Amino acid sequence: MASLRVIRPGMLTTVQDLGRWGHQESGVPVAGPMDWYSHRRANRLAGNPDSAAALEVTLLGPELESDSDIVCAVAGAEFVLTVGGAAVEADRAFVAPAGVRVRFGARRAGTRATLAVRGGFDVPQTLGSRATSLVSRMGPFGGRALAAGDVLPIGQPVQAAGRPAGRAMKLPAGGARLRVLLGPHDAMFTPGAVATLLSSRFTVTPQSNRMGYRLEGPPLRHMGPADILSDATPVGSLQVPASGQPILLMADRQTTGGYPKIATVISADLPLAGQLAPGDWIQFTACTRALAIVALAEQESVLSGDHR
Amino acid sequence: MTDLRIVPAGDAALLVELPPGIDPATNARVVALGRAVRDQCGDTVRDVVVGYCSVTVYFDPLQMDAAWLESEMRTLAEELPDSSVTGGRLIDVPVCYGADCGPDLADVAAFARGSEDEVIALHSGATYRVYLIGFVPGLPYMASVDPRLALPRRTTPRTLVPAGSVAVAAGQTTIYPSDTPGGWHLIGRTRVKPYDPSREEPFLFKPGDRVRFHPIDRSEFEQAG
Numbered sequence: 157m158a159s160l161r162v163i164r165p166g167m168l169t170t171v172q173d174l175g176r177w178g179h180q181e182s183g184v185p186v187a188g189p190m191d192w193y194s195h196r197r198a199n200r201l202a203g204n205p206d207s208a209a210a211l212e213v214t215l216l217g218p219e220l221e222s223d224s225d226i227v228c229a230v231a232g233a234e235f236v237l238t239v240g241g242a243a244v245e246a247d248r249a250f251v252a253p254a255g256v257r258v259r260f261g262a263r264r265a266g267t268r269a270t271l272a273v274r275g276g277f278d279v280p281q282t283l284g285s286r287a288t289s290l291v292s293r294m295g296p297f298g299g300r301a302l303a304a305g306d307v308l309p310i311g312q313p314v315q316a317a318g319r320p321a322g323r324a325m326k327l328p329a330g331g332a333r334l335r336v337l338l339g340p341h342d343a344m345f346t347p348g349a350v351a352t353l354l355s356s357r358f359t360v361t362p363q364s365n366r367m368g369y370r371l372e373g374p375p376l377r378h379m380g381p382a383d384i385l386s387d388a389t390p391v392g393s394l395q396v397p398a399s400g401q402p403i404l405l406m407a408d409r410q411t412t413g414g415y416p417k418i419a420t421v422i423s424a425d426l427p428l429a430g431q432l433a434p435g436d437w438i439q440f441t442a443c444t445r446a447l448a449i450v451a452l453a454e455q456e457s458v459l460s461g462d463h464r
Numbered sequence: 465m466t467d468l469r470i471v472p473a474g475d476a477a478l479l480v481e482l483p484p485g486i487d488p489a490t491n492a493r494v495v496a497l498g499r500a501v502r503d504q505c506g507d508t509v510r511d512v513v514v515g516y517c518s519v520t521v522y523f524d525p526l527q528m529d530a531a532w533l534e535s536e537m538r539t540l541a542e543e544l545p546d547s548s549v550t551g552g553r554l555i556d557v558p559v560c561y562g563a564d565c566g567p568d569l570a571d572v573a574a575f576a577r578g579s580e581d582e583v584i585a586l587h588s589g590a591t592y593r594v595y596l597i598g599f600v601p602g603l604p605y606m607a608s609v610d611p612r613l614a615l616p617r618r619t620t621p622r623t624l625v626p627a628g629s630v631a632v633a634a635g636q637t638t639i640y641p642s643d644t645p646g647g648w649h650l651i652g653r654t655r656v657k658p659y660d661p662s663r664e665e666p667f668l669f670k671p672g673d674r675v676r677f678h679p680i681d682r683s684e685f686e687q688a689g
Contacts, residue, residue: 177510177511177522178510178511179511179601179667180511180512180513180522181498181511181512181513181514181597181670181671182597182601182602182659182666182667182670183597183598183599183600183601183602183603183659183667184601185601186511282661283666291600292600292601292642293642294601337472337474337475339471339472339473340471340472340473340479340481384484385484385485385486385515385516385517385518386515386516386596386598386605387479387481387513387515387516387518387520388473388477388479388513388515388518388520388522390473390474390476390477390520390522391474392474393473393474410598410599410600411513411597411598412513412515412596412598412599417473420472420473420474420475420477421474422474422475423474423475423476423525445472445475445530448475448525449475449525449526452475452525452526453526456526
C-alpha cells in the first residue's frame with residue numbers, strides 16, 4: 157500500500173473527512189474541515205469522492221514524501237507549492253513521484269488549505285469517520301495533529317469517483333462579511349446588542365482555533381442572565397458569555413454549550429469563515445432562511461462547475 | 465405540546481424548546497421527541513441532540529425544507545405518548561469515595577456542614593436521571609443532587625481531571641470519561657467507563673437513563689481495575 161510520510165508537520169496539519177456526524181447526542185464533536193468547500197474541491201481535483209480523508213493545513217504548511225508515485229491536489233489557501241523544488245501549478249492535480257518531496261512554502265492568501273491524494277488517506281475510522289477532533293482527541297493518530305515521522309496509508313482510487321471541480325473559492329483579504337440568521341437566542345439580548353452585532357467590526361483574536369474563534373468588539377449585552385441550560389451548539393453559531401464578547405463556533409466545537417447564541421452564520425459562508433486567521437476582521441450582516449438556501453445552492457453549483 | 469417553541473438555529477438546524485428547567489418530565493418529553501424524529505425522518509436528519517429541555521435537529525438544507533420539518537416536529541410532539549419519566553435503564557456505578565480518589569470530598573463536606581460519610585450517603589442514596597451527554601464524548605450530566613451537596617463549580621478549574629472521576633457541581637453529578645480539564649468537585653472514582661471505544665456499544669449512558677452510585681472500598685476498586 158502506498159503511503160505518505162510527514163517530514164515536517166507544519167503549524168497544524170490534521171486528517172479530516174466531512175465529519176463525524178450522528179454521534180453528537182453522545183457528546184462526540186463533528187469536527188471535519190474548517191473550509192468544507194475546499195475540502196470537497198481538492199478531493200474532486202484529485203479524483204476522489206467528496207468524503208475522502210485529506211489533510212487540512214494551517215498557516216505554515218508541511219513537507220511530505222511518498223513511497224510511490226501519487227496524484228495530489230490542493231485547494232483553499234494559496235501556498236507556494238513545490239514538488240522536488242519545482243513549482244506546481246495551483247488548481248489542478250499533480251503527480252508527486254516516489255521519494256520526491258512535496259513542500260508547502262510561502263502563503264499568499266487564506267489560512268487553511270486541503271491536500272487531497274488520489275485514493276484518500278486510509279487511516280482507521282472512529283465511529284464511522286476519519287476526522288481528527290483535537291478537542292476530544294478522537295480520530296487517527298489518537299486525535300492529534302500530525303507530527304514528523306507519521307506515515308499515512310493511501311487507499312485505492314475509487315473508479316469513476318471524479319466529479320467536476322468548479323471554481324476556487326474567493327479567499328478573504330484581511331477580513332470577511334459573514335451572513336447570519338438571528339437566533340436561536342437573540343431574544344435574550346438587548347435590542348441594542350443585535351444592532352451592535354450587525355453594525356460593528358469584530359476581530360478574530362489569537363485565542364482562536366478549530367473549536368471556535370474568540371472575537372473582540374463592542375460587548376453584546378444580555379437582558380438577563382448570561383447562561384442557559386445546555387443545548388446543542390451548531391457550527392457557525394455565535395455564543396455570547398457574560399463578557400459580551402462573542403465566540404464563533406467552528407468545526408471542532410463541543411456538542412453542547414451553556415451560553416446564549418445571538419446569531420448563526422449561514423452554511424454558505426462557513427468556508428469563508430474557515431479561511432480567517434487571528435487579526436482578521438468580521439462584519440456580520442442579516443440574512444433570511446430563504447436567501448441562505450439560495451446562497452448554498454448557488455455555491456453547490458459553482459463547486460460542480462455548472463455555474464458561470 | 466402548546467408550550468413548544470421551534471426556532472431556526474442557523475439554516476441547517478432547528479431548535480425545539482420546552483419551558484426551561486431541570487425537570488424529569490420535560491427532559492422525558494424531549495428525549496421521546498428526539499427518538500420520534502429519528503424514527504420518522506431516518507437518514508434525512510444528520511444528527512439529533514437532546515439538551516435539558518430542548519432537542520436540536522440537524523439536517524441538510526438542500527435536501528430538507530425547514531418549514532416542512534418544523535410542522536413535522538409539531539405533529540410528532542402532538543402525537544407523543546405520555547412518556548414515562550422512569551422508563552430509562554437503571555445503571556449501577558460502584559464508587560471509591562474520598563482520599564486520593566476524591567480529593568474534593570472534604571470541601572463538599574464542609575459546604576454540606578457534615579461529615580464525609582454523610583456526603584457519601586447523600587450522593588449514593590439517590591437515583592439520578594441522565595439529562596444529556598456533552599462536553600466530551602460520553603460524559604453524562606445527571607441530576608438532581610441533594611441541595612446540601614449543590615455547591616457551585618470550583619473557582620479555578622483543574623487542568624487535568626483523571627478519567628473515571630465522579631464529581632458534583634451546581635446540583636448535578638457526572639463521571640469524567642477521559643482525562644480532561646474540569647471544574648467540578650471530585651468526590652470519588654469508578655472503573656465504569658462512560659466511553660469505551662472497544663465496547664460494542666461505546667457509549668454507556670443515554671439521556672433518560674437512571675443511575676445509582678454505591679460506595680466500594682479501596683481494595684474493591686483496585687480489584688475492579
